[in-house]
Amino acid sequence: xxxxxxxxxxxxxxxxxxxxxxxxxxxxxxxxxxxxxxxxxxxxxxxxxxxxxxxxxxxxxxxxxxxxxxxxxxxxxxxxxxxxxxxxxxxxxxxxxxxxxxxxxxxxxxxxxxxxxxxxxxxxxxxxxxxxxxxxxxxxxxxxxxxxxxxxxxxxxxxxxxxxxxxxxxxxxxxxxxxxxxxxxxxxxxxxxxxxxxxxxxxxxxxxxxxxxxxxxxxxxxxxxxxxxxxxxxxxxxxxxxxxxxxxxxxxxxxxxxxxxxxxxxxxxxxxxxxxxxxxxxxxxxxxxxxxxxxxxxxxxxxxxxxxxxxxxxxxxxxxxxxxxxxxxxxxxxxxxxxxxxxxxxxxxxxxxxxxxxxxxxxxxxxxxxxxxxxxxxxxxxxxxxxxxxxxxxxxxxxxxxxxxxxxxxxxxxxxxxxxxxxxxxxxxxxxxxxxxxxxxxxxxxxxxxxxxxxxxxxxxxxxxxxxxxxxxxxxxxxxxxxx
Amino acid sequence: xxxxxxxxxxxxxxxxxxxxxxxxxxxxxxxxxxxxxxxxxxxxxxxxxxxxxxxxxxxxxxxxxxxxxxxxxxxxxxxxxxxxxxxxxxxxxxxxxxxxxxxxxxxxxxxxxxxxxxxxxxxxxxxxxxxxxxxxxxxxxxxxxxxxxxxxxxxxxxxxxxxxxxxxxxxxxxxxxxxxxxxxxxxxxxxxxxxxxxxxxxxxxxxxxxxxxxxxxxxxxxxxxxxxxxxxxxxxxxxxxxxxxxxxxxxxxxxxxxxxxxxxxxxxxxxxxxxxxxxxxxxxxxxxxxxxxxxxxxx
Numbered sequence: 001x002x003x004x005x006x007x008x009x010x011x012x013x014x015x016x017x018x019x020x021x022x023x024x025x026x027x028x029x030x031x032x033x034x035x036x037x038x039x040x041x042x043x044x045x046x047x048x049x050x051x052x053x054x055x056x057x058x059x060x061x062x063x064x065x066x067x068x069x070x071x072x073x074x075x076x077x078x079x080x081x082x083x084x085x086x087x088x089x090x091x092x093x094x095x096x097x098x099x100x101x102x103x104x105x106x107x108x109x110x111x112x113x114x115x116x117x118x119x120x121x122x123x124x125x126x127x128x129x130x131x132x133x134x135x136x137x138x139x140x141x142x143x144x145x146x147x148x149x150x151x152x153x154x155x156x157x158x159x160x161x162x163x164x165x166x167x168x169x170x171x172x173x174x175x176x177x178x179x180x181x182x183x184x185x186x187x188x189x190x191x192x193x194x195x196x197x198x199x200x201x202x203x204x205x206x207x208x209x210x211x212x213x214x215x216x217x218x219x220x221x222x223x224x225x226x227x228x229x230x231x232x233x234x235x236x237x238x239x240x241x242x243x244x245x246x247x248x249x250x251x252x253x254x255x256x257x258x259x260x261x262x263x264x265x266x267x268x269x270x271x272x273x274x275x276x277x278x279x280x281x282x283x284x285x286x287x288x289x290x291x292x293x294x295x296x297x298x299x300x301x302x303x304x305x306x307x308x309x310x311x312x313x314x315x316x317x318x319x320x321x322x323x324x325x326x327x328x329x330x331x332x333x334x335x336x337x338x339x340x341x342x343x344x345x346x347x348x349x350x351x352x353x354x355x356x357x358x359x360x361x362x363x364x365x366x367x368x369x370x371x372x373x374x375x376x377x378x379x380x381x382x383x384x385x386x387x388x389x390x391x392x393x394x395x396x397x398x399x400x401x402x403x404x405x406x407x408x409x410x411x412x413x414x415x416x417x418x419x420x421x422x423x424x425x426x427x428x429x430x431x432x433x434x435x436x437x438x439x440x441x442x443x444x445x446x447x448x449x450x451x452x453x454x455x456x457x458x459x460x461x462x463x464x465x466x467x468x469x470x471x472x473x474x475x476x477x478x479x480x481x482x483x484x
Numbered sequence: 485x486x487x488x489x490x491x492x493x494x495x496x497x498x499x500x501x502x503x504x505x506x507x508x509x510x511x512x513x514x515x516x517x518x519x520x521x522x523x524x525x526x527x528x529x530x531x532x533x534x535x536x537x538x539x540x541x542x543x544x545x546x547x548x549x550x551x552x553x554x555x556x557x558x559x560x561x562x563x564x565x566x567x568x569x570x571x572x573x574x575x576x577x578x579x580x581x582x583x584x585x586x587x588x589x590x591x592x593x594x595x596x597x598x599x600x601x602x603x604x605x606x607x608x609x610x611x612x613x614x615x616x617x618x619x620x621x622x623x624x625x626x627x628x629x630x631x632x633x634x635x636x637x638x639x640x641x642x643x644x645x646x647x648x649x650x651x652x653x654x655x656x657x658x659x660x661x662x663x664x665x666x667x668x669x670x671x672x673x674x675x676x677x678x679x680x681x682x683x684x685x686x687x688x689x690x691x692x693x694x695x696x697x698x699x700x701x702x703x704x705x706x707x708x709x710x711x712x713x714x715x716x717x718x719x720x721x722x723x724x725x726x727x728x729x730x731x732x733x734x735x736x737x738x739x740x741x742x743x744x745x746x747x748x749x750x751x752x753x754x755x756x757x758x759x760x761x762x763x764x765x766x767x768x769x770x771x772x773x774x775x776x777x778x779x780x781x782x783x
Contacts, residue, residue: 187577187708187710188577188708189528189535189574189575189577197708197712225575226575226576226577227514227577228577228578228580228709228710231518231578231579231580231710232514232515232518232577232578232579233514233518254710254711254712255711255712255714255726256712256713256714258714258717258724264724265717265719265724265740265743265746265747267746267747267749267750268750270715271713271714271715273712273713273714274707274713274714274715277707277708277712277713278707281707282534282535282707283532287754288754288757288758288761289532290532290533290534291532291533291534291559291560291758292534292535292707293534293751293754293755293758294754295750295751296753296754369743369746369747369749416710416711416712417711417729418710418711418729
């Protein structure tokens with residue numbers, strides 16, 4: 001990797017010309033068509049578009065795209081391989097640092113990482129790194145035979161991964177590449193964690209997750225579903241009875257938060273986790289072919305409360321299920337919204353109505369136990385709070401009602417206590433998240449590591465993957481040295 | 485379960501124990517090893533199936549088996565009860581929920597209504613082992629729907645049976661028997677009631693006045709069973725709690741039963757549609773099996 005001498009660029013275009021080239025648009029389904037179906041919005045670059053886009057890279061001497069990537073993908077190198085037309089080489093280059101390229105190429109908030117650091121952004125538009133990553137990953141899926149995966153010599157060490165979400169999959173991928181035997185436990189019946197239950201088909205097709213997981217199986221990773229660690233088997237049993245030398249806990253930020261306002265128990269009020277799990281994991285959008293039902297809100301009003309990616313995933317799903325009107329109710333302004341820019345853009349194109357600086361204070365009943373409206377309050381922005389974003393302050397006398405059949409609460413999650421409460425000696429912080437070292441991801445228990453949302457609270461796929469990557473290194477160091 | 489591909493949970497034995505009620509003995513070694521009284525599993529029959537919570541009647545850690553008792557009510561339970569010995573179930577996860585609090589309380593009255601008895605049974609047995617005097621009251625609409633009487637007798641000091649139609653035991657409801665016990669001055673330290681919601685609510689109302697500690701096992705709609713979705717939230721003294729991780733057992737006097745009934749009705753239209761679409765075929769199959777079972781029993 002690092003021993004190769006930097007080769008001369010094969011890009012024939014002078015740098016001053018490259019910065020003038022426009023960013024290649026991602027082909028996508030027309031908004032009014034896609035708003036009625038769950039198939040993927042973005043259609044992906046063709047080889048020609050990918051190469052055109054790759055030619056825009058100005059090959060910085062000190063590329064900040066890599067520095068800003070939580071897993072350190074060597075962006076410049078893989079982009080140059082695209083310029084060369086070596087798409088499989090580009091995929092292999094990404095895989096040195098990222099075992100889930102087809103997933104991050106779709107759901108990573110690139111504007112906060114690689115593309116945010118891209119120098120081209122200062123001149124106009126950043127390089128389409130996410131789009132290029134996605135292209136390369138999809139090309140690899142179609143053209144690479146997993147039989148050609150080179151396996152590392154076995155170390156004889158066994159590692160259990162608890163949770164098959166982004167952090168667990170990443171840790172698993174990195175560990176198996178170091179020759180350790182890796183076994184992944186998943187509580188649900190399908191692998192992928194939040195990628196599977198949380199992110200809808202139109203943004204991340206299940207097929208993509210399955211393909212990436214199949215690739216990991218080909219790498220030698222074992223998966224076991226239907227195991228709730230803490231209930232079905234404990235961390236101590238894994239270490240003492242099942243012969244694992246180390247355990248990584250990547251259980252995610254499990255418990256949905258509710259608002260604690262009147263009427264939250266009404267029929268039609270959902271947590272985003274439940275709403276999305278019904279649709280994504282349980283295929284409620286294919287009812288009655290699949291048995292899991294969803295409240296029938298065709299033609300009726302649906303609102304999501306919150307402004308993150310989960311909120312937008314929920315409301316765009318509601319639109320696809322036939323909601324008459326679909327609202328985002330967010331208590332701050334659009335500038336503070338944590339959602340990816342592309343998702344906000346897509347949601348608006350599809351006809352989602354944004355009511356910002358507004359929050360419900362009560363859910364009202366139709367008298368028969370069903371939601372009929374939300375009583376909301378308008379907000380204005382005050383001083384920045386602990387998150388650095390300006391705090392929403394209620395405006396007195398600004399209450400108004402929004403008639404609603406379904407409300408989806410997407411205001412965040414808190415720590416799921418199942419593993420912590422069944423693992424003696426595993427330290428947690430005040431909010432119940434597991435305490436882990438920021439570099440090695442070690443916990444207070446010997447041989448036990450943790451990372452992702454169960455350590456940090458709700459974050460993004462790529463940040464969880466970064467933690468999985470650090471944990472894999474921490475685990476590898478521990479297995480080699482035996483030192484704690 | 486998926487373990488490198490396609491493992492499933494095998495049905496070692498499936499047998500109707502009453503009309504429309506089947507007992508399954510399933511191979512699930514991990515669950516069998518960990519199950520404690522009061523816990524449950526969530527299962528998914530097949531690829532297009534929904535996830536439903538079900539009571540664990542008992543388990544055998546040595547053999548690695550778990551027993552479930554299933555009553556045909558909606559599509560999924562009908563589908564389940566059409567399965568036979570040798571068939572398999574795609575996914576079973578557990579044991580879920582907090583185990584029952586077992587201690588020597590003194591005298592414990594265990595009330596089982598219909599299939600609720602299967603959930604009450606392991607707790608009753610554990611209460612007996614913990615040194616309690618166990619008085620059991622079993623109820624059903626008729627004689628056939630009084631379940632696990634033999635098993636309950638083995639772990640109880642006294643067993644009373646009531647049926648709605650008087651076809652067996654005393655005519656009336658389990659709460660009638662409870663009232664008698666209270667009126668007779670029987671000392672009761674704890675009541676455990678597991679059964680249909682109206683029964684549990686009636687028990688709660690009766691014991692509240694008498695200030696008898698009462699525990700009920702709730703059965704809201706669930707999906708993941710790990711606290712992730714919040715669909716099973718129940719209103720406990722005005723506060724939302726999750727039956728899958730905070731329960732399924734709760735202090736009966738703090739439960740808002742009206743909200744439980746209301747939330748359990750959320751998918752009534754969809755459930756009806758599922759049964760209308762798939763029901764006739766399944767019911768026919770279940771009936772045939774029942775008849776075969778009944779014939780065999782006669783022989």
